[in-house]
Amino acid sequence: MANGTGRAHWGSRLGFVLAAAGSAVGLGNIWKFPYITGEYGGGAFVLFYLLCILVVGLPLMYAELIIGRRGGKDPLGALRALTAHAGPGAKALSVFTGILSVAGGFLILSFYSVVAGWAIHFLLVSFGVFPLGEGGAGAAFGALVGDPKLSSLWHTVFMLLSIVVVARGVHDGIERACSILMPALVGILVLLLVYVGMRGGLAEAVTFLFRPNFHALKPEGMLEALGHAFFTLSLGMGAMITYGSYLSRDSTVVRDGVAVAVLDTVIALLAGLVIFSVVFAAGKEPGQGPGLVFVTLPDLFASMPGGTFVGAAFFFLLIFAAWSSAISLLEVVVTFSIDEFGLTRHKAAWVFGAVIWGLGLASAFRGSVLDFLDNLTTRYMLPIGGIAIAIAAGWLVKKEDREAGFRDLGASGPLFAAIWTVIIRFVSPVAVGLVVLQKIGVLKFGG
Ligand code: PFF
Numbered sequence: 001m002a003n004g005t006g007r008a009h010w011g012s013r014l015g016f017v018l019a020a021a022g023s024a025v026g027l028g029n030i031w032k033f034p035y036i037t038g039e040y041g042g043g044a045f046v047l048f049y050l051l052c053i054l055v056v057g058l059p060l061m062y063a064e065l066i067i068g069r070r071g072g073k074d075p076l077g078a079l080r081a082l083t084a085h086a087g088p089g090a091k092a093l094s095v096f097t098g099i100l101s102v103a104g105g106f107l108i109l110s111f112y113s114v115v116a117g118w119a120i121h122f123l124l125v126s127f128g129v130f131p132l133g134e135g136g137a138g139a140a141f142g143a144l145v146g147d148p149k150l151s152s153l154w155h156t157v158f159m160l161l162s163i164v165v166v167a168r169g170v171h172d173g174i175e176r177a178c179s180i181l182m183p184a185l186v187g188i189l190v191l192l193l194v195y196v197g198m199r200g201g202l203a204e205a206v207t208f209l210f211r212p213n214f215h216a217l218k219p220e221g222m223l224e225a226l227g228h229a230f231f232t233l234s235l236g237m238g239a240m241i242t243y244g245s246y247l248s249r250d251s252t253v254v255r256d257g258v259a260v261a262v263l264d265t266v267i268a269l270l271a272g273l274v275i276f277s278v279v280f281a282a283g284k285e286p287g288q289g290p291g292l293v294f295v296t297l298p299d300l301f302a303s304m305p306g307g308t309f310v311g312a313a314f315f316f317l318l319i320f321a322a323w324s325s326a327i328s329l330l331e332v333v334v335t336f337s338i339d340e341f342g343l344t345r346h347k348a349a350w351v352f353g354a355v356i357w358g359l360g361l362a363s364a365f366r367g368s369v370l371d372f373l374d375n376l377t378t379r380y381m382l383p384i385g386g387i388a389i390a391i392a393a394g395w396l397v398k399k400e401d402r403e404a405g406f407r408d409l410g411a412s413g414p415l416f417a418a419i420w421t422v423i424i425r426f427v428s429p430v431a432v433g434l435v436v437l438q439k440i441g442v443l444k445f446g447g
Helices: 013-024 027-039 043-071 075-082 088-126 136-145 148-167 170-199 202-210 219-232 239-244 254-281 296-302 307-341 345-365 367-396 399-404 407-439
Strands: none
Touching: 013 170, 013 239, 013 254, 013 307, 027 043, 027 088, 027 219, 027 254, 027 307, 043 075, 043 202, 043 219, 043 239, 043 254, 043 367, 043 399, 043 407, 075 088, 075 239, 075 307, 075 367, 088 136, 088 148, 088 239, 088 296, 088 307, 088 345, 088 367, 136 148, 136 296, 148 170, 148 307, 148 345, 170 202, 170 254, 170 307, 202 254, 219 367, 219 407, 239 307, 254 296, 254 307, 254 407, 296 307, 307 345, 345 367, 367 407, 399 407
């Protein structure tokens, strides 16, 4: 669907919300959130994470959506257009943020696709195509990671899935895919929840996730929670600017931003409930680390009644979630090359998809590359990008552009706009700055 300017637009508001939620809900929710919650002790970590979503995540989501919809272009173009009046410093910040966004798209998608590929492999494991041997899922996972050709095969399949959708465009590709994937994902999750509810472990999982034990919350965990709030909401690399640029210039963002953040959070919590129910029902410990989903769960699925079905449903869930996020990562790169260099969508999707695929082979062949890129992007690039976007939105964008997004709140709009402006000017850059300084070792906290 295009408007008078020739730029594609979302077919409906719901379509946009589903696409943005599709971007947000991904491996971060179903793979990462449960295992870091397990590692950092449950309830108190979850509570702090919710606070981060509310105080830092949501305001930044608004910032990105406001910049996208008023700027109507890729992150670089949108920032340049909205801060043109603010002088050369603003221009430099736009270029910096634009480059960081595109680099983020390339790097994150390259390893994200490899991890999503593992989910494809374990889907086939749960169907018995690759039976679990004596060593169980631990050995199967070790063998997969130690077999770069097999990892590369699944990575190739996953990249093809992502490229095909993005090449079809905003409305016919992304919006349509997410309109199917998101409801399917919620449906699967509810089914799984009913299953674990009947089978046991749910009560313990609820206690673990929702009863805060503040002694278990270390400063390190608080920083992790803040960093994860970025990753899980797809913030700090212009994904929401890009999706926002396909909104009409006058659409408002408050309700949509809340819808995306709530969906993302609820899905992470439900996934956590399902996973920890299975873990507790089997008498296992929650702090299993990154292997939680690929090592602990498949073994438990294999030993439970109806396990084939539950395992398959779970890995479908993981693949669907990763797919709708991967699409948004590629879309950042594709929109950039269309808006800045005039490439056709088709060409951009296939050429850059192929480049990212090539880059991903490094992660498929070397686990250390995957870890390095994961750290580089989530710990440094997204938070730094987030600070840049907060500064641009809070200080450089015109008041009129800033406030227009709050119009649907009627009389209370200006009040909310004022609160948001204070947060985005001061709270977000300082909070996120602290995280970055701690990560690079300038600040030291105990724990
Ligand atoms: N939000 C996605 C997740 O939680 O898995 C990851 C992600 C997607 C990060 C898109 C950044 C992004 F631009």
